[in-house]
Amino acid sequence: MNQLEDLCLKTNEIAKKAGAFIKEQQNKIKADIVETKGMHDFVTYVDKTSEELIVAELKKILPEAGFIAEEGTETYRADRYNWIIDPLDGTTNYIHGFSPFAVSIALQENDEIVLGVVYEISLDECFYSWKGANGAFLNGNSIHVSKANTVDASLIATGFPYYDYDLLKNFMATLEYFILNSHGVRRPGSAATDLAYVACGRFEAFYEYSLQAWDVAAGSFLVKQAGGAVCDFKGGHDYIFGKEIIASNGLVQEEFKSVVQKYMLK
Template sequence: MINLESVCKQTQEIAIEVGAFIKEQQSKIKTDDVENKGKHDFVTFVDKSSESRIIEALKPLIPDAGFIAEEGTETLTGEHYNWIIDPLDGTTNYIHGFSPFAISIALKKDDQIVLGVVYEISLDECFYSWEGAPAYLNGEIIQVSKATSIESSLVGTGFPYRDFDQLDTYIDLLKFLCINSQGIRRPGSAATDLAYVACGRFDAFYEYGLQAWDVAAGAFLVQQAGGKVCDFKGQNNYIFGQEIIATNPHNFLEFKNCVQKFMLK
């Protein structure tokens, strides 16, 4: 039987070690090192090298586990366990010398996430949890906020950079929240945004056009910290469904209904 607490501890150590490599390489990035995977979607040798380092370090922890990783450096699929990895969430921030940027690692057992680590590199903040445990930030238990309404909420989001089909309705929702919430923030790293919901810095977060490696660890942290997560339809297809809502339990219904009003037209 796998000891998830022990695996989580080792996963944190891997994230922190690779994070040091990422930070050390930041000053060495040149324009020629940046590849364009698509419009506004960038990758560097640091992303690819970091992913390889993470995967090689994770392999001994659960030998029969597979990998779902952003840069595709390993494509093995496990029967029961699969790691979901973003080696550098916030690459655009990273190449511009802007924060935040993070490593996101989740472990999926069958259809459930059972472990999540988000390491925000620039502030040296490691958010983590495993099945049956609270959520932690650098050893301290964290919880979602107690905001009870949109009016009392600071909201995190991200701007679409691939799929612009819903951009008009997204802007309408953004306008509503600018007027009716305590403010909107767009840090540029969905994994970090979700970790911030988990620790109460954000009261709510929503975004569409995301991939599993962007949200798997962070969404798990939100739930372990007492929060709620769903897709725009209010269902559970938020890891692979490319859209997510994450809030505390007190403002969840109002916020979900608000997102649905604009985004499900």
């Protein structure tokens, strides 16, 4: 077992530990303890405590690493290694008792993601991979992107914009196209989970804008490790920090990307 594999398996356990805490706390969430970070952007003590737990445990397994974490409980950036963490992706789902919601943890070495874990809590599904692994995995079993090769044979996932509405009309045009020209469009409410579902073949493609690095770092890595393709809306590589992403099984990537570009790059 190499270092990254060992780190990944330990990260799985950390994600599950945080997930157990999140699940245990769900019935205790009340409206008056939900904070608002911005329009339609919520945070609870569960997000913050989960992040503190994750950070503390990750420091034990890779002490030299820094952190890029959603709730800012740890803000130290290191030169070589940095963990990118969403302690609870899908908080709005969570506070409403709706699934999915997930823990997302990625490890970045210099400018490259080398490890990714997405733990979807409600179904107890842990998706993971590391650089050098032979593919990606779900609860110990190998996963792969789907084999559909056209958009009209695809199930599409997306996320609705919740604060940046400048491109809303453009986005609605993409929805209309995919509703009319695919198996359908789904909006589960957790980008990390959406990407994990592309990786395991449940969705053929996913796109969204106004995302943060912690939403997509682990999931996009899983898609690539499972045989898929990922890019930004222009077709480039700035999808982790560039706030926009297209991910697919690879077979529909060019067709899917051309539709997104037609409407979203106006």
